[in-house]
Amino acid sequence: MELIDRYVHAVIRRLPASQRGDIEKELRSLIEDMRAARTGTQAGDPSAIVRDILLELGPPDVMARNYRGEARCLVGPALYETYWLVVKIVALSIAGALTLATAIRLALDPPSNLAETLLLFPASVVSAVVGAFGWITLVFAILQHKGVDVSTGTEKEAKEWNPDDLPPVPTAAARIRLGDSIPGLVFGILFLILLNTSSHLLGVYFFDLSGRNFVPLLDPDRFAVWLPWLNLVVALGILKEGLKLALGRWTLWLAAFNAALNVGTLVLFVSLVQDPALVSAAFWTEMADRVGDAVGELRRVEPLLRGLAIVGVGIGCGIDTVATGIKAIRGYLERATGGAYPGGTAG
């Protein structure tokens, strides 16, 4: 019966190859049994009976789903929250970076076909975001297929879970909200992209009768020496924001990591600012050509400016280190004395 062949094929092609032969045999046997049961009672043409049987068995995809036992999905509920968070962060970062890069490019080097560039911009953002979406989805689909669990270990804890282990609700100070780390993440990724693609655009721009003129600030060769270190610090910063997001509160380890990162940032900043070779040699001569005496004045106060910048960043890092340290220690003390807090066992 051709119709039976088509039905059986439609079911088994949706099943794992290892089960196909067996289930095919089973289905054919079932259909034969149903047919035998009907030809006894039901008169009429055999093909009508087969149609009737197949209608009763239901759509082949439903039948195949019953045999598979579980709904198939690309990214299942266990992974979905993580997946969606990653998609949002990456999409936002890419859209932001592209927008900024395009804006800078348009400002510095207005193309003759401005309208076309502007029209193409949304398309390029959409295609970049869709591309990233596709890659992330692919990675998560593979994780799903392999049965990998990327949750934060809560399932493992659940085995020997004890209500007393519940951390106290963090005080407003110790708690890290979603909104606290998202801007840091987005900004970090954006900064990383700009650092590696657009550092040559940093400089002084003159708009005069001769049109746009640009004096680059950085010496590209010298900057290339620093770039890996900059990348490292920014990447660690992104990692820190990710940890903040995952942990949801300031732990001692996180505060220690933050402190180390602040020290690293400060050291790098001091070294950068004090590297005379970083500013291209052409910068000062060209600036002197264009604006004359003002540059001399600038060069005289330059050491002072460097010093001020270092002190400013140093104070910033120091305050951040101490503030997060205090939050972490307070959180730690709260956890250590958790039972003595209102709602605990003792009063």
Added chain:
Amino acid sequence: MDDRERIVAGLVQELRRGTLILCVLRQLGDNRYGYSLVQSLEEAGIPIDPGTLYPLLRRLEKQGLLESRWELEEARPRRYYGLSETGAWVLDRLTAEWQAMVRTIRALVDAEPDTQPKKEE
């Protein structure tokens, strides 16, 4: 009204789904093939789709509750299922659980019903 009927139908389906395995295991005292189970369950007032029963039998076999073998009968092969030793043990336990549950729930259901709908006066 239609919505209410749908809710009832869905809840009844949940109840049946929970008891289905017990019904199937109880029918497997002697070896049976799939379609004869469909028929006898239907006669007993428990209509079940072959598309539900056949995969269920495979799953129970995979769990080790059932054993199956193909037999050639009336010139066509049929897969016969029977309880394994584990299956028989599980069925005993499951039956006892069911009877305890029936007693408990009957006591609840037969108690003075509290079905007065709350209505605004």
